[in-house]
Amino acid sequence: MRGLLNIFLLVVMLFALLILAVTSFITGLLIPLYFILVFVGASKREAKVKTKIEAMLVPEEAIVASIIEYRAMALFRRRISLVITTSRMISVRRKILGGYRMTDRQWKDLGNAQMDENIFPAIFGTALSFTFLELAGGNLGVGGGNPDDAAKIYKFSQTQEQAWEEKRRIRGMEENRSIAGINLGGLFKAAGGSSDVSPADAIANEINSARSLLASGVISDAEFQEIKSKILSRRF
Secondary structure (H helix, E strand, O other), rough: HHHHHHHHHHHHHHHHHHHHHHHOOOHHHHHHHHHHHHOHHHHHHHHHHHHHHHOOOOOOOEEEEEEEEEEHHHHOOEEEEEEEEEOEEEEEEEEEEEEEEEEEHHHEEEEEEEEEEEOHHHHHHHEEEEEEEOHHHOOOOEEEEOOHHHHHHHHHHHHHHHHHHHHHHHHHHHHHHHHHOHHHOOOOOOOOOOOOHHHHHHHHHHHHHHHHHHHHOOOOOHHHHHHHHHHHHHHH
């Protein structure tokens, strides 16, 4: 819808300028000036942005994919370029009178990636939006760009999102185990270590201890089954 609104506003603006051009020569120059500033040299500016980003990459960092907004989505502002690398996501917004502002976010901070195909994708493209766990740096995205580029970026982002979710899950489990004083190598030895407890009761105590950790989310079901097998094999 934003793309349609942009085109509607452009038509209204050009119509108003055309009316003014009839009575004013200076106003009439604004129409060709607008098209010159917006469309002439666009491909060179795109290549220049990519070259600047490549020059700023750290060692062993490589560009995976990039996308730039379609003109229909940015008729009254500078377009946003989005580049993803093996370690981060980089957004570049060029300023009206030259220069640019670059914002980057690490993959480890990615919270959610969304892709939304706009109406008439050949004109308005596909939108991408990314939210992050740390809100301080803001969110990133493009209003609409090449659908193939958007799909490639979305696919890679999903891979990174899932990978870092798993890393955070494992890290959280390890921290919980550390707090609970758990050592999987010699798990629950103290649970049945009293000489006053029968072997059967000791086994039950150890398994119940493991089950309570499973219920609290400290260990997974697979880990519970592994611990249970170790307890039984140690006792029998």
